Amino acid sequence: MQFSFPPRSTRGAVMGFTWSQIVMVTCGVLCAVTGVNVLVTGARWTAGGLFAAAAVLWVLGLLRLRGRRVTEWLPVIGGALVQRAGRQDRYRGMVFAPGSVGEHLDMPGQAAGYRWLPAVAGDGTTPVGLLAHRRERTVTAALLCFGANYLLADSSVQEQRLVDWAQVLNVLGTEYADLGMVRWALTTRAVPDTGNRAQRYLADRAIDTTSPAYQSLAELTAAAAPSAQRHETYLVCVFDVARMSGEVADAGGGDAAVAAVVLDKLGGIEATVSEAGVATGGWLTPRAYAGVLRSQWDPADQAELDVRGGDGVAVGAEPRLAGPAAVETVGWSALRHDSGFSRTLWVAEMPRTLVGATWLTGLYTRVTGRRTVTLVAQPIPAALANLAARREQVSRAGDEVTKRKLRLVRTAREQEEARSVAQIDREQAAGHTRYRYALLVTVTAPSMDELEQDTRTVKRILARAGCESVVLFGEQDQGFLAGALPLGRGLAPVRGWWSA
Numbered sequence: 001m002q003f004s005f006p007p008r009s010t011r012g013a014v015m016g017f018t019w020s021q022i023v024m025v026t027c028g029v030l031c032a033v034t035g036v037n038v039l040v041t042g043a044r045w046t047a048g049g050l051f052a053a054a055a056v057l058w059v060l061g062l063l064r065l066r067g068r069r070v071t072e073w074l075p076v077i078g079g080a081l082v083q084r085a086g087r088q089d090r091y092r093g094m095v096f097a098p099g100s101v102g103e104h105l106d107m108p109g110q111a112a113g114y115r116w117l118p119a120v121a122g123d124g125t126t127p128v129g130l131l132a133h134r135r136e137r138t139v140t141a142a143l144l145c146f147g148a149n150y151l152l153a154d155s156s157v158q159e160q161r162l163v164d165w166a167q168v169l170n171v172l173g174t175e176y177a178d179l180g181m182v183r184w185a186l187t188t189r190a191v192p193d194t195g196n197r198a199q200r201y202l203a204d205r206a207i208d209t210t211s212p213a214y215q216s217l218a219e220l221t222a223a224a225a226p227s228a229q230r231h232e233t234y235l236v237c238v239f240d241v242a243r244m245s246g247e248v249a250d251a252g253g254g255d256a257a258v259a260a261v262v263l264d265k266l267g268g269i270e271a272t273v274s275e276a277g278v279a280t281g282g283w284l285t286p287r288a289y290a291g292v293l294r295s296q297w298d299p300a301d302q303a304e305l306d307v308r309g310g311d312g313v314a315v316g317a318e319p320r321l322a323g324p325a326a327v328e329t330v331g332w333s334a335l336r337h338d339s340g341f342s343r344t345l346w347v348a349e350m351p352r353t354l355v356g357a358t359w360l361t362g363l364y365t366r367v368t369g370r371r372t373v374t375l376v377a378q379p380i381p382a383a384l385a386n387l388a389a390r391r392e393q394v395s396r397a398g399d400e401v402t403k404r405k406l407r408l409v410r411t412a413r414e415q416e417e418a419r420s421v422a423q424i425d426r427e428q429a430a431g432h433t434r435y436r437y438a439l440l441v442t443v444t445a446p447s448m449d450e451l452e453q454d455t456r457t458v459k460r461i462l463a464r465a466g467c468e469s470v471v472l473f474g475e476q477d478q479g480f481l482a483g484a485l486p487l488g489r490g491l492a493p494v495r496g497w498w499s500a
Helices: 019-040 044-062 070-085 109-113 155-178 197-205 212-223 242-250 254-275 286-297 299-306 361-365 382-406 412-429 448-464 476-483
Strands: 090-092 114-117 130-133 138-146 181-192 229-240 279-283 326-330 334-337 340-349 370-380 434-445 468-471
Touching: 019 044, 019 070, 044 070, 109 114, 109 476, 114 254, 130 254, 138 254, 138 286, 155 181, 155 254, 155 370, 155 434, 181 299, 229 242, 229 254, 242 254, 254 279, 286 299, 326 476, 334 476, 340 448, 340 476, 361 370, 361 448, 370 382, 370 448, 370 476, 382 412, 382 434, 412 434, 434 448, 434 476, 448 468
Parallel strands: none
Antiparallel strands: 090 326, 114 130, 130 138, 138 229, 138 279, 181 229, 181 370, 326 334, 334 340, 340 434, 340 468, 370 434
16 A cells, blocks of 8 residues: 655745745845936945845745745744843753742743643543643643554555554544544654663563573573664644633533543543554553653653662652753754753655655664654644635636746646645545644754764655655754654644635
8 A cells, every 4th residue: 555645835825925925025126126226326335235135135035945935944043043142042940940840840942831730540540641731721641552563464454554543543633623632643752772671571581591592582682782772652632621611611620620521532542542453551640751751851861760660669750850951952953951962853845756654664673863753733624624625726726827827837846736735625525634744853862973973864764765854943942842752742723724
């Protein structure tokens, strides 16, 4: 079974140009015309300045740099400069900020609004980690998932798994989107297996430890310890409290009611995922959730967190200590946090050719560094999706008529984009859910040199898979929150049907 991804839309407000580009080009034309008039009067220096300003405006309006228009880079660069001018590009927490973690966890940037919401599962004893954002009024939970070996399965089994997972996506985008779920994210991280689980498994299960077979396996697992890795997968669900206001009011209001309403929905989501053949380990407890967050902020804590759970030591980390001790941006393309350096890449273009279901396998099997792959998805309501598809078709039809009148050439990419719009419309008419999504890859290393090397490896693998990856220059702090942490962030909210 093969899949095709639609190309990223290049359509703007008029003829493929955005309003910001049109304004800049228009201002450039006005500067050039004014410069010609000034030149006639003999003021050459003034005319030269106007011509230079016109050239700069044209370049800013028409040039594309690293997958984005320059007009799209301007607010990013401006925001980064303002952040650095106000010394907001660095963060100090824990012991460096006395009293900041007295009650709730403390994290930088947009994650500063999270707090733990008390919640207990239906058995009455197991706590569930719910993160409530005070300003955004959302509640986030993470489900631990275990994947089966897809590559070694028969083709019929592979197709059935894909069909089952498609059903999960449809249920999440329809039933639970109507019940208040605004986003979900699939976060998979590869971390060093510091405890060498294979070695521990052999020691626990072996009966005859004197046989040559045991000695051979013991040597093999011991040698694999320095390079052993394990993969952890989390399904993160984000709920909007405002959309659940009716149910919360019926439950009595307050944090307890919000937790009860969310827990009821989490049970149904876990059952849906299990029915698709995906084994689950339950919704993360506050300590387990905090352990994941803490090990992402401080990779050096991974070894200590892995050995917890025995000798009376609780699994995970103290919930209020899940945040970092220190964070700061390094240049424009890296983030330093506790004991690690990270860089987040945004996959701006998905493969444009037909690919199989295993097209991202290389990202998990051919890289030895620490990395996190996050797919953030937001289901679009059917009414908004239909309006967006209709608007897209009308706009493209208008552009085509204009180009025909001006005798402009219609490129192959524009034809492919038009074909994709029609295909999406047909899929929506068939009942499929439309999603907005973003794929982020965060690479983490103990030093900048290793980070550079691992980043080159990841970009090379993505390029071989047919993807175009872009480093989030000037946005590494936000990129880390979205790409490395299981919080379901990374998509701007949809404001009306025109943004769908």
